[in-house]
Amino acid sequence: MTWRTRSSLAWLREQPGVRENEPLASRTSFGIGGPADFFLELARADAIERTIDGCKQRGIPYLLLGAGTNLLIADRGVDGLVVRVVNRDHEIEGTRVRAGAGLKMMRLARIVADANLRGFEFAIGVPGTVGGAVYQDAGCWGKEIREVLLEVEGYLPGKGRQKWSPGVLNLGYRTSALREGALTGALVISATVQLERGDGEAAKQLMAKLTRERNETQPIKTKNCGSVFKNPPGDSAGRLVQAAGLKGAREGAAVVSTVHGNFIVNEGGATAADVRRLIERVMVEVKRRFGLQIEPEVEMVGRWK
Numbered sequence: 105m106t107w108r109t110r111s112s113l114a115w116l117r118e119q120p121g122v123r124e125n126e127p128l129a130s131r132t133s134f135g136i137g138g139p140a141d142f143f144l145e146l147a148r149a150d151a152i153e154r155t156i157d158g159c160k161q162r163g164i165p166y167l168l169l170g171a172g173t174n175l176l177i178a179d180r181g182v183d184g185l186v187v188r189v190v191n192r193d194h195e196i197e198g199t200r201v202r203a204g205a206g207l208k209m210m211r212l213a214r215i216v217a218d219a220n221l222r223g224f225e226f227a228i229g230v231p232g233t234v235g236g237a238v239y240q241d242a243g244c245w246g247k248e249i250r251e252v253l254l255e256v257e258g259y260l261p262g263k264g265r266q267k268w269s270p271g272v273l274n275l276g277y278r279t280s281a282l283r284e285g286a287l288t289g290a291l292v293i294s295a296t297v298q299l300e301r302g303d304g305e306a307a308k309q310l311m312a313k314l315t316r317e318r319n320e321t322q323p324i325k326t327k328n329c330g331s332v333f334k335n336p337p338g339d340s341a342g343r344l345v346q347a348a349g350l351k352g353a354r355e356g357a358a359v360v361s362t363v364h365g366n367f368i369v370n371e372g373g374a375t376a377a378d379v380r381r382l383i384e385r386v387m388v389e390v391k392r393r394f395g396l397q398i399e400p401e402v403e404m405v406g407r408w409k
């Protein structure tokens with residue numbers, strides 16, 4: 105609360121396009137969560153940089169928002185400023201592709217297939233943005249973004265623009281130095297991936313097949329956040345949840361999917377507290393039954409206390 109000085113509030117209110125007490129639920133795939141104190145949607149990297157620098161200087165907390173597909177936002181909303189990152193440019197040079205952080209991975213998968221490039225088909229399973237994918241090394245069907253990533257352009261408030269190699273980003277299964285490490289609070293501006301020349305039609309056919317298979321095995325058309333839990337080494341969280349008899353378990357309007365054990369579905373009107381209680385119940389029950397501590401993949405943000 106200490107950041108709420110008269111001058112910080114005045115500075116926030118001066119930002120072009122800023123909205124106060126802005127609902128966030130509709131900006132997440134869960135459809136859950138309270139409002140942002142302040143909200144901005146920015147498409148230019150330099151504007152985002154100036155804004156987060158300004159926050160840092162004034163001690164105003166900020167949250168970078170991509171497509172909101174891996175977030176559980178608290179019912180009481182988010183303190184400070186939420187910046188939705190929507191720079192969606194891209195450039196293709198031979199087999200190298202640079203994409204703005206706000207571009208959706210699925211859209212980029214189609215763009216590169218149209219350009220007869222292969223190696224990015226896995227991204228058709230990731231509904232988030234390029235920035236969100238770098239943040240936690242998103243991947244699907246056994247392939248992760250780090251396997252094609254050449255370099256990331258980013259911005260560390262107070263330190264300026266930087267180029268980060270995959271090594272510096274310390275990418276690992278659903279983690280990075282951005283999520284937990286030296287780069288927390290940094291902005292991904294764009295990512296450059298190295299792909300291969302190939303048959304774009306074959307890439308599209310493969311993506312269509314993978315999407316069909318996924319639609320049959322996951323509750324894709326519901327309000328959810330994808331996998332709720334990380335898979336423990338050598339096992340699958342979905343299998344453990346199912347084996348613990350938790351498919352269909354419910355807290356309020358939040359339900360463990362009967363289609364896939366690693367999905368929690370907002371049936372309509374679920375609160376963040378419902379989902380959190382269900383997550384904690386599943387973790388306790390899996391630990392009790394199998395002695396395994398599973399960890400959430402979904403990130404819980406905002407005012408929980």
Ligand SMILES: Cc1cc2nc3c(=O)[nH]c(=O)nc-3n(C[C@H](O)[C@H](O)[C@H](O)COP(=O)(O)OP(=O)(O)OC[C@H]3O[C@@H](n4cnc5c(N)ncnc54)[C@H](O)[C@@H]3O)c2cc1C
Pocket residue numbers: 133167168169170171172173174175189205206229230231232233234235236237238239240241242243244245282290291292293324328329330331403
């Ligand atoms: C139906 C469904 C299926 C899914 N399947 C998969 C899957 O197969 N594999 C997988 O890995 N994930 C999957 N997900 C989860 C999700 O799509 C990924 O985690 C994705 O990478 C999140 O990106 P986002 O843009 O939605 O990020 P958000 O949810 O908006 O944000 C997540 C985190 O990323 C940070 N962030 C976002 N943009 C930036 C940026 N530009 N710079 C710095 N930080 C940033 C945010 O601050 C936040 O901490 C699925 C989700 C759904 C709803």
